[in-house]
Amino acid sequence: MPEVKAYAPGIYARSEELVRATRDLDRGRTSEEAVEKQRAEDLRRFIDAQREVGLDYLSDGLLDWQDIFRPFGEGAEGLEPGPLTRFLATNTFFRTPAVTAEAPRLREPLGEPFFRIGELPRNGWVATLPSPHAMAVWAAGEVDPKALAEGVIGPQIRWLAGNGCAMVVLQETALFGGGMDVRPIRDAIRALKSPLPLALQLPFGDAGDVLGELVEIEVDAIGVDFYATDPKALPRPFPKTLLAGVVDAQNSLLEDPEELKRFGRKILEGLGGKLHLVPNGDLQFVPEVIARKKILRLGEAARALREG
Amino acid sequence: MTERVNFTTREIGSLAKPVWLVKATNGRPLEKGDVEHAQKWGGKLGVENYDELMDVLQKPEGFTSPEKARIQDYAALYGIRLLERTGLDVVYDGEQRRSEMYDHSVRHAKGFETRGTVRAFDNKYYTKAAVTEKPLVEGAYDVEEYRFVRMHTDRVVKVPFTGAYTIVDWSYDEHYAKDGALFGAAQKRAESRRAFGADAARDVVRPNVAGVVEAGARWVQVDEPAATTRPEEVPLVVETFNATREGIDARFSMHICFSDYSCLFPHVEGLDDCYELQLEFSNRDLKDVGRRAEDRPGYGVLEKFAKSSWDGKVGLGVVDIHTDFVEPPELVRDRILYASEVLGPERVEVNTDCGLRTRTWEVSFEKLRNMVEGTRLAEAALNGS
Numbered sequence: 276m277p278e279v280k281a282y283a284p285g286i287y288a289r290s291e292e293l294v295r296a297t298r299d300l301d302r303g304r305t306s307e308e309a310v311e312k313q314r315a316e317d318l319r320r321f322i323d324a325q326r327e328v329g330l331d332y333l334s335d336g337l338l339d340w341q342d343i344f345r346p347f348g349e350g351a352e353g354l355e356p357g358p359l360t361r362f363l364a365t366n367t368f369f370r371t372p373a374v375t376a377e378a379p380r381l382r383e384p385l386g387e388p389f390f391r392i393g394e395l396p397r398n399g400w401v402a403t404l405p406s407p408h409a410m411a412v413w414a415a416g417e418v419d420p421k422a423l424a425e426g427v428i429g430p431q432i433r434w435l436a437g438n439g440c441a442m443v444v445l446q447e448t449a450l451f452g453g454g455m456d457v458r459p460i461r462d463a464i465r466a467l468k469s470p471l472p473l474a475l476q477l478p479f480g481d482a483g484d485v486l487g488e489l490v491e492i493e494v495d496a497i498g499v500d501f502y503a504t505d506p507k508a509l510p511r512p513f514p515k516t517l518l519a520g521v522v523d524a525q526n527s528l529l530e531d532p533e534e535l536k537r538f539g540r541k542i543l544e545g546l547g548g549k550l551h552l553v554p555n556g557d558l559q560f561v562p563e564v565i566a567r568k569k570i571l572r573l574g575e576a577a578r579a580l581r582e583g
Numbered sequence: 584m585t586e587r588v589n590f591t592t593r594e595i596g597s598l599a600k601p602v603w604l605v606k607a608t609n610g611r612p613l614e615k616g617d618v619e620h621a622q623k624w625g626g627k628l629g630v631e632n633y634d635e636l637m638d639v640l641q642k643p644e645g646f647t648s649p650e651k652a653r654i655q656d657y658a659a660l661y662g663i664r665l666l667e668r669t670g671l672d673v674v675y676d677g678e679q680r681r682s683e684m685y686d687h688s689v690r691h692a693k694g695f696e697t698r699g700t701v702r703a704f705d706n707k708y709y710t711k712a713a714v715t716e717k718p719l720v721e722g723a724y725d726v727e728e729y730r731f732v733r734m735h736t737d738r739v740v741k742v743p744f745t746g747a748y749t750i751v752d753w754s755y756d757e758h759y760a761k762d763g764a765l766f767g768a769a770q771k772r773a774e775s776r777r778a779f780g781a782d783a784a785r786d787v788v789r790p791n792v793a794g795v796v797e798a799g800a801r802w803v804q805v806d807e808p809a810a811t812t813r814p815e816e817v818p819l820v821v822e823t824f825n826a827t828r829e830g831i832d833a834r835f836s837m838h839i840c841f842s843d844y845s846c847l848f849p850h851v852e853g854l855d856d857c858y859e860l861q862l863e864f865s866n867r868d869l870k871d872v873g874r875r876a877e878d879r880p881g882y883g884v885l886e887k888f889a890k891s892s893w894d895g896k897v898g899l900g901v902v903d904i905h906t907d908f909v910e911p912p913e914l915v916r917d918r919i920l921y922a923s924e925v926l927g928p929e930r931v932e933v934n935t936d937c938g939l940r941t942r943t944w945e946v947s948f949e950k951l952r953n954m955v956e957g958t959r960l961a962e963a964a965l966n967g968s
Contacts, residue, residue, distance in 0.1 A: 288701070289702065291699065291700060294700045294702075294708050297706040298706060298708070300706065301706050341704070341705045342704065342705075358866075358905070359704065359905055360841075361841045364812065364813070366703075366752065366753060366809060366812065367701075367702065367703055367704060368703060368704035369704065370704075481769060483769075501765055502764055502765065502772065503769060503772070504769070505769050505770075506766075521765060523764065525755075526713075526755050526756055526757075526760065526764075527698045527711075527713045527755035527757060528713070528755065528756065528757045528760060528761060528764075534765065535765075538765045538766065541766075559701065559702055560701055561698070561699075561701065561755075562698055562699025562700055562701060562711070563699070564699060565698065565699065
């Protein structure tokens with residue numbers, strides 16, 4: 276049996292209590308301390324859920340991140356949070372990183388509160404970052420993805436490596452639509468000079484058209500959304516670890532662990548490499564009570580698959 | 584003699600809800616400033632008998648159901664008057680009675696269940712529902728809203744309705760997609776979304792539209808902000824539009840925003856009798872005056888409309904709803920003149936990018952007034968007067 280793991284990278288859902296607290300904060304009806312207390316409670320519950328079901332890498336859920344680009348838009352010289360823009364695939368908004376210099380530089384790597392790693396096991400947690408290519412594509416203004424890799428994302432990965440992170444999932448949200456050129460992403464990944472294993476995840480979209488080219492990129496794993504991608508599009512044998520997006524983070528429908536297990540078995544036929552089960556994108560797109568149930572089912576499915 | 588050019592001006596749908604409406608209907612106490620807002624705008628807009636509203640608001644909490652209904656009526660009336668006073672040719676009520684475009688639709692339909700709160704951005708959230716069985720509405724629910732508007736204005740009225748495709752795209756699917764979505768994913772997903780779309784158009788949106796048209800409405804605007812979310816599903820947007828308007832005798836238009844309009848081609852050519860597409864453009868445009876293509880990059884996609892065999896009108900978004908920047912009339916003028924050059928003025932009408940619900944009434948008023956003034960400048964330029 277090849278290696279089968281499961282984990283939940285990406286931005287996790289906020290509980291109804293945290294939603295209420297942050298809303299109240301915006302309206303001047305509660306304090307930063309009260310929000311922080313609730314956020315800590317959310318984090319504790321999220322970590323407990325992951326531990327309970329035996330996920331292989333734990334995540335802190337990026338509960339302080341307003342969107343996947345924002346901490347870097349705010350934390351790098353040469354970038355600033357730009358106009359509100361819609362991620363069409365999720366009908367949610369983010370602030371485009373607005374480019375103010377040719378070679379943006381992270382002032383200092385993001386630590387607390389953007390990475391709340393105190394409770395995470397050393398060398399047993401997964402971090403999520405934007406792919407420098409996606410960041411460049413979504414940016415307001417011209418910027419070379421390599422420049423973002425060298426000056427912004429690369430330094431962050433080195434900080435993660437020094438703080439017990441086991442692997443980094445790069446969210447690549449700008450590779451759909453056909454006819455895409457993967458060379459800029461290949462060059463940017465090289466420029467990261469990552470000391471950690473990297474996964475390039477394509478959330479919420481059909482990756483079928485680009486998988487053949489993506490496997491040539493120097494990453495350890497590729498993430499595929501199997502709610503949008505036909506499994507037949509997967510090159511076999513698959514020369515990378517496959518992050519199989521088998522839990523639908525865009526739908527409230529709860530997955531049946533038995534069906535996930537059957538699907539996992541089918542994927543493993545002729546795969547040749549390792550299989551990691553993950554959600555197909557950020558679990559923040561379902562309410563937290565549903566997200567937690569999905570995590571439990573993800574873990575159950577991985578366990579069942581390992582047990583044969 | 585050539586025909587004189589006259590553009591019609593309109594807002595897309597929503598205006599911000601005044602805090603006195605929000606607090607009164609949510610059971611929160613009104614503060615002095617809230618009541619002053621009602622007083623100030625009642626006077627500024629010349630709202631008839633607004634003293635009655637002021638009397639109701641004196642309470643300032645514990646409003647009864649009839650009092651809440653009266654406050655809602657006044658909010659609608661303020662919305663109508665605000666749009667009229669800015670000089671718009673076409674009005675509605677700023678959607679003052681509707682919670683939010685998606686919630687308003689699914690709340691009135693069977694087959695949806697609320698699942699919880701998800702984030703739109705930052706600390707802004709929305710409530711999301713799942714379709715759990717074949718959805719339907721048992722009758723039109725916006726008829727009284729329409730009648731109130733019709734009774735209180737002599738302007739042309741355009742009624743906004745949330746489109747079926749957007750309902751599909753913004754809902755979780757626990758009904759159509761429940762059987763093995765992972766195996767044969769793309770095809771199954773396409774089939775389930777198509778079935779959901781057909782049901783939503785025929786049994787959720789259409790009955791409401793039909794009822795409002797029967798009550799006298801002559802112009803239906805189908806709002807499809809999600810239209811190009813998935814480019815491969817634009818044909819489904821067209822199918823659901825056609826299913827919604829089938830057999831209904833009224834002018835139909837469609838509003839789309841913050842999207843990649845190039846995905847609409849060539850599919851829009853399949854729209855049945857769509858009078859106009861109201862589109863957002865200014866959000867992506869420069870803020871300086873100028874009528875050359877390089878001055879108006881936000882409107883570049885108009886070339887595709889000019890070349891398409893779809894020959895409906897384009898409702899030109901000339902006012903950005905995401906910023907407090909008040910577009911000068913000359914900027915509005917130049918956007919219209921550029922579009923007129925590309926499409927011909929006979930294919931151009933004028934609107935905001937989207938609803939102004941995120942702007943204060945002060946900013947909305949100024950933006951709309953300048954939009955109307957800029958439109959008149961454009962007409963003057965084209966008519967040589």
